[in-house]
Amino acid sequence: MSDLSALQAEVEVITDIDVLESVSRDQAALALHGRPLAAVRATSVADVQAVMRWATAHTTSVVVRGAGTGLAGGANAIDGCIVLDVSRMNSILEINQYERYAVVEPGVLNADLDRAAAQHGLWYPPDPSSWEISSIGGNIATNAGGLCCVKYGVTSDYVLGLDVVLADGSLIHTGRRTAKGVTGLDLTHLFVGSEGTLGVVVGATLRLRSRRSAGSALVVGSFPTVAQAGAAAMVISGGVRGPSMLEIMDRTTVRAVEAHLRMGLDTEAGALLLARDDSAHAESAALADLWQVVCKEGGATEVFATSQSDEVEAMFAARRAAYPALEKAGHALLEDLCVPLGRLPEMLERIDAIAAEHSVMIGTFGHAGDGNLHPTIVTPHGDEPARERARAAFEDIMHAALAMGGVLSGEHGIGTLKHEFVQYEIDASTMQAQERIKRALDPLCILNPGRKGLHS
């Protein structure tokens, strides 16, 4: 442990085993984690630089973590690593109302940023379901999505620039604060979604939008089957005016949510489809009428429409409760595939078939308008054979998505959970190019090694 003395001279170093255990994993079931050598709770850029300089000098792995809400094990500790916790770097440094950007530290929670923006009439759109508890640094590391992405885009669409500490402790500044700018190579988007493998994000300049007006309309269709709901989602998404949210919940999910929230959801439907519009009022009403027709013609047994904001919010609260509700029912293994929209009904059917094949319960919900689904495999706690079957179902779902031209992860990341499957999506030459970039920025491979499909 004497190695740590040089680090202890610069920052407070945590070696207490219980505390280390508390920062050794994120929220991904199934993903393994190791035992860290130590942890540091950084409160400044200088702290982060000190850790990285020490780690480079001692060729020690560093795993960065924010709020710890990750779903792919990307922040899980590695044996002998330093856990670098940046959650205390949580200041909003600037909100520029006129130029519409915010400058934040990585530990700022997504919801806190949005609330601060609201005070200036502005809005930070990316809204992962975890928005109340996940931090901007983690959102950037995973390129987090959310419910409004279908209309407003994902995290990467809102990152204008980053401050990043590299493996050797040097600090770089990427991007710009102007509306446009092409001066250097686009390093900003290289770091977005890189899951802690290329550098430590210590600051971000984020684009904000004008806050939306109050107008909101919601159509909820109850369908006999998931495939019918998926087909209706295809039609609604394919319209000239798309929805601002388009979400699906299958029967298993609806029942779990109803057991959790008791709000009178239709637990007999095969699936619910939620289509929301946020445009001006007259237009919303016309769109809602159209979507009701689409649902009915698509086989919906019941269609409900509302523009009352409390009812709209309650339905999306139900949708956001999907994962926590399923988690209450047992050990939950969460998927995050994304398929082309045209394959959505087929993928939904395939998931049901995989559940039957492996005798596991799968609750599927997700961002239907993006083809981004979160089938969640739930097994009884302590039932090891069931967990084995869950694992097999999990792999089958990934391969099914890839076979349909889909991807392994839409918004949660690869982390450790899907590390070994990246080779099935990305060919060897392209992976080699990724490895070269990894080594260029982190030649000792100390930043989150062995994650995201990167083997170097």
Add this chain to the structure above:
Amino acid sequence: MSDLSALQAEVEVITDIDVLESVSRDQAALALHGRPLAAVRATSVADVQAVMRWATAHTTSVVVRGAGTGLAGGANAIDGCIVLDVSRMNSILEINQYERYAVVEPGVLNADLDRAAAQHGLWYPPDPSSWEISSIGGNIATNAGGLCCVKYGVTSDYVLGLDVVLADGSLIHTGRRTAKGVTGLDLTHLFVGSEGTLGVVVGATLRLRSRRSAGSALVVGSFPTVAQAGAAAMVISGGVRGPSMLEIMDRTTVRAVEAHLRMGLDTEAGALLLARDDSAHAESAALADLWQVVCKEGGATEVFATSQSDEVEAMFAARRAAYPALEKAGHALLEDLCVPLGRLPEMLERIDAIAAEHSVMIGTFGHAGDGNLHPTIVTPHGDEPARERARAAFEDIMHAALAMGGVLSGEHGIGTLKHEFVQYEIDASTMQAQERIKRALDPLCILNPGRKGLHS
């Protein structure tokens, strides 16, 4: 020349001096160009791979060119290089109406893609003024902008994935065709805007949008001074509903365009501001009313509003004619700065002051809503002292933009034209990270070396 024999065995190699001269430069005034060893007009990915393998084996520089409409000298030949012309790789391979993407070769012209998309009710938004003559590969290389960026974003916002031949001839595939996807490192956006320094784009998957409905409203304000027009642009841009285009032309530009097109423009105004909305009709009218008030309160001496599409199109044709019109007046040196919106009036005034200081004529036009201006310094043909003064004015404008928190280039790129100025925008540590990435992908530094601020 015997070195070329191995290449000649695989592709047709051009060594005719006149032909070489015709592919040795783009449209950037001032940027120097060298004498190539040879040129190859690739018609396939295999051709490009053959060139790159040969170039690697012989450590020979390769300069890639598309339509040759670049404005920063990024496609200018280097002494002894191979010019790799991909303009004949110009097939639209697929337009997927439902998933809303196009798969194209790099030589496809922007306007040709948009026309093909239109046949499917779709739209490719990025619209550089050169859209009728510039190619998608070049648009990607420079991350081209355009007039509708202020509402719809730039080229990088529409690139889903790329096929790229690396320096060693290997072919990689970045990105995805699904709405979302975070599986690998984001190499796609690293290549966008990299100006031929990292690889050769041989294919692109581009996101398309639903074609807009016909609704369109235009407000044209005539202002006594550029600063007043800039201030009105700030207010219009800052509204909850922004314009779909917001363009400015100063008096010098208006006069050049009027001399060119004879359409009755107000040649006495200090500047014209053009604000366009493309939303549904009722909303457009209300917005146009608001913008008229903003212009009048901002000092406009005349305000004209129309929703007749021929009048709207004529005004934007005038705006798009700005650079060709100024070019007719003499030797034109085109700038491409971008400043924070709040500094727009000050920047416009500064440009006028710089013109006076150096006794040169500067016509300024550009994308006011993005703070992206194209001051164009015009000097009489053959007047060398004037060209020297133009050069000095050019540098002063860059430094003025940087001093206001702006950037060297909003959408044209750095190329050779601004190569030596990148150091004033990007700090040494960040440049070093860029150089490391360059060397990771192009260890022999044969791809467009000595451009974009990259010295390795």
